[in-house]
Amino acid sequence: MTSLQAIDIFLETDGKIIVFSDLDGSLLDHDTYDWQPARPALEALKHRDIPLVLVSSKTLAELEEYSQQLDLQCPVVAENGAVTHFPVDYFPATTTLSTATLTRAQLQTLYEEVKLARSFKCKAFYELGVSGIVRETGLTERQAARANEREASEPILWLDSDDRAVQFEKEMMARGLRCIMGGRFLHLMGATDKGAAVRLLMNAYSSKWPDKILMSVSLGDGPNDLSMLASTDIAVVIPGKHKHRMTLSTRNRVLKPPSPGPVGWNEAVLQILAKH
Numbered sequence: 001m002t003s004l005q006a007i008d009i010f011l012e013t014d015g016k017i018i019v020f021s022d023l024d025g026s027l028l029d030h031d032t033y034d035w036q037p038a039r040p041a042l043e044a045l046k047h048r049d050i051p052l053v054l055v056s057s058k059t060l061a062e063l064e065e066y067s068q069q070l071d072l073q074c075p076v077v078a079e080n081g082a083v084t085h086f087p088v089d090y091f092p093a094t095t096t097l098s099t100a101t102l103t104r105a106q107l108q109t110l111y112e113e114v115k116l117a118r119s120f121k122c123k124a125f126y127e128l129g130v131s132g133i134v135r136e137t138g139l140t141e142r143q144a145a146r147a148n149e150r151e152a153s154e155p156i157l158w159l160d161s162d163d164r165a166v167q168f169e170k171e172m173m174a175r176g177l178r179c180i181m182g183g184r185f186l187h188l189m190g191a192t193d194k195g196a197a198v199r200l201l202m203n204a205y206s207s208k209w210p211d212k213i214l215m216s217v218s219l220g221d222g223p224n225d226l227s228m229l230a231s232t233d234i235a236v237v238i239p240g241k242h243k244h245r246m247t248l249s250t251r252n253r254v255l256k257p258p259s260p261g262p263v264g265w266n267e268a269v270l271q272i273l274a275k276h
């Protein structure tokens, strides 16, 4: 079954679409962080009252800023799934969305232990400091400070070989941690991911709209999006600026817009909504 046939069948029912999206390289341009090319699709989502949940490696402070810019009153998933936040009274009072994880301080202790023991060449956000983050990301100082307001993950600038990165990941996994490759950084975090957060949120949406049939759509460009893309009914793989393979099982209905960033995002969302 193609994705669009699936949408036709879904729309014969009284369904509700929920959209989950990555930011960097997906809704935001990889280099300029611009989202304007996606404006038509964003307006179409708003017009149809379809929730857009931002799911990012960014911090809650950064996502709150984007939620404001995009005029969204929806849940957000920060730090690659380690932190989920939703507006007051958005979900029924009984909703719990905890993804048990480690604090940033605990992650830093384990990171230092492994880095020292094996002399890995890398620099974590807390080692770079705000000025280093500015240098490596092109963010302004204020943006970099917000990017460093982390609760439960630590981005790491990898300066060693790819083989050594695999070794590093193994060492971290042996300690119950996860390393997820984002667009620019390797993200160290506890045993959770974007997919786990999306599945929890879909359960919460089921209790918010118990009489509706829900259809989930996700959009992402990087390997850190794979767990999210695999967790939704429709997966939109935005062409990414990285060398990692984006392999999804055929269980998902996959759309692959030809254009990267917000241009591809806009095309894919409008294509899905054209069936609405």
Ligand SMILES: [Mg+2]
Pocket: 022, 023, 024, 025, 026, 183, 220, 221, 222
């Ligand atoms: Mg991305």
